[in-house]
Amino acid sequence: MKIAVVGLGAVGSQVYWNLSRIAGIEVHGFESAYVGHPFAGAGGESRLYRNLEADDLGYLPIIHRSQELWKELETKSGRQLRKLKGVLYVGKADSTQVSNSLLSATELDTPHEVLSTRDIADRFPQFKPRTDEVGLWDIEAGVISPELTITAAVGLGVANGGQLHEYARVDHLESRGNGVRLHTAGSISDFDRIVVACGGWTTQLVPDLRDFVVTKRLTSAWYPGTRDNALQGLPPFMRAAPRYCYGIPTADGKTVKLGLGFNDHHSTGNPNSVERSLSGEAARTEIERFHPIVTDFLPVLQPNPVRLNTYIESYTRTMHEYLRLHPDDPNIAILTGFSGHGFKISPAIGEAGAQLITKGRSHLNLDFLSRAAPLFDIEDIETGTTTHNPLTSTERA
Template sequence: MSSFEVAVIGLGAMGSAALFHLARRGVKAIGIEQFTPGHDRGSSHGESRAIRLGYFEHPSYVPLVRSAYENWREVEQLTGETVLTTTGIVEAGRPGSQLVAGSLEACLLHGLEHELLSPAEVRRRFPAIELPDDYSAMFQPQGGFVRADLANSLHLRLARQAGATILTNTKVAAVEPQREGVRIATGDGTIEAGRVVVSAGPWITELVPDLMRYITLNRMVLTWYEPKRPELFGLDRLPVFAIEDEDDLVYGFPDFAGTGLKCASHYSSGRLPRADAARQDAGPTDEARTRRFLERHLPEGAGRLKAMKTCIYTMTPDEDFVIDLLPSDPRIVVASPCSGHGFKFASVIGEILADLSTGGATRHDISRFRVSRFDGSGAGGSGQPALGARGEGG
């Protein structure tokens, strides 16, 4: 039986970052992953994830994403790799679009750099994008993308270099609180830890049944196309984009790796009964959805389909995160779900999870993400309001 100060279960975006932050502090930590890191069964795989400062979901996310930018840059300094690429981001939508209105509110509240653009100005600056004349649009120059697979592998490399133990292809069967710590049962034996971080993504309810009634699993599909005019879709001509139209909200990325124009709907293509039910089963109906969008808004991008992949959004009813000490046992830290918009925050969430699992609190305001919000108690939680915070978190 092995013994550790902290065990991290699940080494996707959040778990790999948490393990790095624990190890760099000299904590005796172990990370446990049921598959091989970089697998395509969950929510952390892929070449890219969008990042943006003005946050349409809620302005209170802005301080966290600012810290995430800082932490991603630190990973780059430590490794010499490029993790975060700034392209800017265009957000656009029909009149009354919450995407544009919410991002604008966050930018105004936090003094973030942004530009309001007419559809004609969008077409002039980014000729790949076609918008109806009555749409509104905003450009955030600091938007861009994080290289997802690379970021996860770098966090694990840094964690290992700092002394962390990493177990892969090891499934956790149970997390069992004991008087002196927490026992982790695996197929290969048991591990004892003083505290445990459960960052198991869509598998979290198998280990923390308390969360089961609050979580749904959404099947999502990503597509890659070969543009008809490739010169319009490189890093120098096309920013990251998100467009809310009549019946969908679709986002996408320039072709920066030779894999094609990537785009996907932010809306679900079906529910999954459990994480292990997910399959790489994208088909013609999934392609038709993104192709229809491209033909309307990026017509020169709607060329030959190059690839499709599925992933999972692990969702809460309010679409906010869950990051908290488990109310029934504060030695267990939960870090999921992230409701389909969490990856960009992984670098700072890893820091927060290290804080919670070693000291029980964090300097970052995570009051919005408490487990107790679901039952209406509003009690507990573990964040401390950031300086200058207002309302639910600044």
């Protein structure tokens, strides 16, 4: 069986690796640039790896399977893809997200500590938590190297005999009854089946999803401390809604990368035309979104960042991943909407995607993904504008 994977990012690279391990499968991977590039959803040198699940406990089997596959991926590639030195999760003590995190810790037997507001301030003096916030120290969590993970997974796939097509942007898919024709700028290729895993470009190839999947441009900002060693001992962290944000210190300890949530991302109906290099008024608009974090939560940071980078990601209206066969063509599997969980569960999702396209369903129970209720509406599919999303609400000062 000849199968193409369109998009070799966080998820597509894992699908590619898993398909390459199945006897009788000839797998081809198509990437619009080069493997491990920073022009789509991956990049920025770091992603959070967490064991605690704050939003939906249906993810627990996926998290557990991902833990197993992360170890296998690191062993087979001979690369350290994660640095597991702990992650701090901060949220309101009485919030559902904190409660879910504690329940997930129990279910997965995850080593953790519960920290009071005072404990957070004493152990990590860079933070200024509010009196209604507590911390969960996820002891075996840490930081993922996204670009290295992608190149490692694709490298294993190639070593297993997979074919690789870089700088090959797919422009169109054509259903042909007993297979699918794939169109790029320079060629036409026929496959028995195809996996679409191209993140924010999904609706360019599957327009029928434009009323359910939205593309966003997010911005990461790197902030230095106000003095030398101000960031020493600062851990990777995530803060729950309604004050959602996250941060990952750089390896040299000189800056911390900050990120915001859905409501602070720039909507776009076309990822190919949205502004990516920010300067002038566009940069100021993005920087202002980070001000509440810097002034209220991390006052040890300088008021302005030293680096801004943008990325393109996709979200479903339920904020749950979309892993389904195309409703009109079972030879096409669609995997999209991974922004939020994305990297930490990507190995298990890659395995599930490989099973979906070859067997019609995954060994994991993924029914909860399709049962999830929408959290926002897409008001205009041409511009990608949406209503407010309460799951990642940002509380302004």
